[in-house]
Amino acid sequence: MEQLLHYCWKHRIWPVTGLTTTDGRTVEVTDPGLHNRNSGPDFFNAKVKIDGTLWVGNVEIHDKSSHWYLHGHDRDEHYNNVVLHVVGEADRDVKTQEGHFIPQLCLTVPPAVQANYEELLRTDQYPPCYRIIPGLSRLTVHSWMAALQTERLERKTIAIRQRAEQAGGSWEDALFQTLARNCGFGINGDAFEEWARHIPLSAVGKHRDDLFQIEAVFMGQAGLLELSTVPERYQQDALNEGYFAKLRKEYQYLAHKFSLQPMNSQLWRFLRLRPQNFPHIRISQLANLYYGRKAGLSALIECRDMASLADMMRTQVTPYWETHYTFGSESLRNAKHLSPFSINLLIINTCIPMLFAYGRHSSREELCDRAFDFLEQLKAENNHIIRMWKECGLEVETAGDSQALIQLKKEYCDRRDCLRCRIGYEYLKKPHSTPSIL
Numbered sequence: 001m002e003q004l005l006h007y008c009w010k011h012r013i014w015p016v017t018g019l020t021t022t023d024g025r026t027v028e029v030t031d032p033g034l035h036n037r038n039s040g041p042d043f044f045n046a047k048v049k050i051d052g053t054l055w056v057g058n059v060e061i062h063d064k065s066s067h068w069y070l071h072g073h074d075r076d077e078h079y080n081n082v083v084l085h086v087v088g089e090a091d092r093d094v095k096t097q098e099g100h101f102i103p104q105l106c107l108t109v110p111p112a113v114q115a116n117y118e119e120l121l122r123t124d125q126y127p128p129c130y131r132i133i134p135g136l137s138r139l140t141v142h143s144w145m146a147a148l149q150t151e152r153l154e155r156k157t158i159a160i161r162q163r164a165e166q167a168g169g170s171w172e173d174a175l176f177q178t179l180a181r182n183c184g185f186g187i188n189g190d191a192f193e194e195w196a197r198h199i200p201l202s203a204v205g206k207h208r209d210d211l212f213q214i215e216a217v218f219m220g221q222a223g224l225l226e227l228s229t230v231p232e233r234y235q236q237d238a239l240n241e242g243y244f245a246k247l248r249k250e251y252q253y254l255a256h257k258f259s260l261q262p263m264n265s266q267l268w269r270f271l272r273l274r275p276q277n278f279p280h281i282r283i284s285q286l287a288n289l290y291y292g293r294k295a296g297l298s299a300l301i302e303c304r305d306m307a308s309l310a311d312m313m314r315t316q317v318t319p320y321w322e323t324h325y326t327f328g329s330e331s332l333r334n335a336k337h338l339s340p341f342s343i344n345l346l347i348i349n350t351c352i353p354m355l356f357a358y359g360r361h362s363s364r365e366e367l368c369d370r371a372f373d374f375l376e377q378l379k380a381e382n383n384h385i386i387r388m389w390k391e392c393g394l395e396v397e398t399a400g401d402s403q404a405l406i407q408l409k410k411e412y413c414d415r416r417d418c419l420r421c422r423i424g425y426e427y428l429k430k431p432h433s434t435p436s437i438l
Helices: 002-010 111-122 138-166 171-183 189-197 201-207 211-221 232-241 243-258 279-291 297-302 306-313 319-323 340-361 365-377 384-391 399-413 422-428
Strands: 027-031 043-050 053-064 082-089 104-106 324-326
Touching: 002 053, 002 082, 002 111, 043 082, 111 422, 138 171, 138 340, 138 365, 138 399, 138 422, 171 189, 171 201, 171 279, 171 297, 171 340, 189 279, 201 211, 211 243, 211 279, 232 243, 279 319, 279 324, 297 306, 297 340, 306 340, 306 365, 319 324, 340 365, 340 399, 365 399, 384 399
Parallel strands: 053 082, 082 104
Antiparallel strands: 027 043, 043 053
16 A cells, blocks of 8 residues: 555665665665655655665655556656655566656565554544553653644634635634634534625724614625514514514615625524524624624734633623524523633634734734643633543643644544554554454
8 A cells, every 4th residue: 555655664664674676776765755745756855875875856656666657757857856766566667757767666564564554444443543542652642732733723824814815815804704604613604604705894894883783784694684584483573573674674775885795594504503503693792792893803913811812702692682592583581692611612713723823924923822822721622522532541631732632533533544643653653463352
């Protein structure tokens, strides 16, 4: 398997002595090179000695030598600087585009590594490497968690940067869209991001001193001011109460003024959703937050401690929604504040990544450092992913830990990408033992 050959080459898992090319020349590997995950040779800037002569260049790896031609490398100038072709089976000689023969090295995957890898792929229990986790050193765990934490922030940075670019370079819009997405708390995340893209903040900002007008635009752009979106049994009550009609009338005026088009209301999901998470409630909370002028980029950058971050995210619904969850359906009075739990999630998934992303964008390392500091100050999240890792024996104390482990599961475990995982590396190099059959 080519992936395992990559793994063995990268981690120097080969006989200490006795490496030779297919034509009998001795091979010494000084540096296997830098693993390339994009187009081009598999490893850049490798250093290998062939019969005592040092070669510096690229290394290509295949299951069989003939794959060199199958993949068209003999016609690609990017492979002219390959100094060694590492293969599982040498079934033919290979040449570069320039016509030069390339030395080839047959590399065999050790049986224990092969067996351990197959075991990881077929194990039903999750994660498949659970057996070795309790025995990992603190240094191994700590270094891998730190890398995963940074990796997760980098991934979120890419998404935030894309939002800013799509908004014509506006980081305020990017913050609003990121906040909106996370107010969907998973189930309605995509719908909330789509909704936020339908909110022209430059236009709404002209009415920022009027909470009713803000809510009218917010509800209208969500497509929730169409009578068809109100459950049939509540439609007459919604009309009789008057608030729905007033919002709709105000939205129609503002939609005409700013040439607004609402999103498709069918994107909203209500099934198995708790009433406090209904889109109406979250949108009203966002309207209040926007009206209060607390959740802007400049305010975020000024936050120096957790208390100020929490205060920035603190909001509640407008008066009508204190007694409603949907239009026309009256409920017991409840201010419907964002809970401390929800605020913490918004800090973890909105404020901290935004600080990190903007810090990278503006070359302000102090903002990136502050983002990491905030992750270490917050308690770890409590969800099924974190509970799974705790059951495996990992200590999870801070939000930095939980974010790292969410990254580990989603980007490595779910994809069975054990060859890129440091825990997978420890598993693969362990002596293989066949489980006993009772």
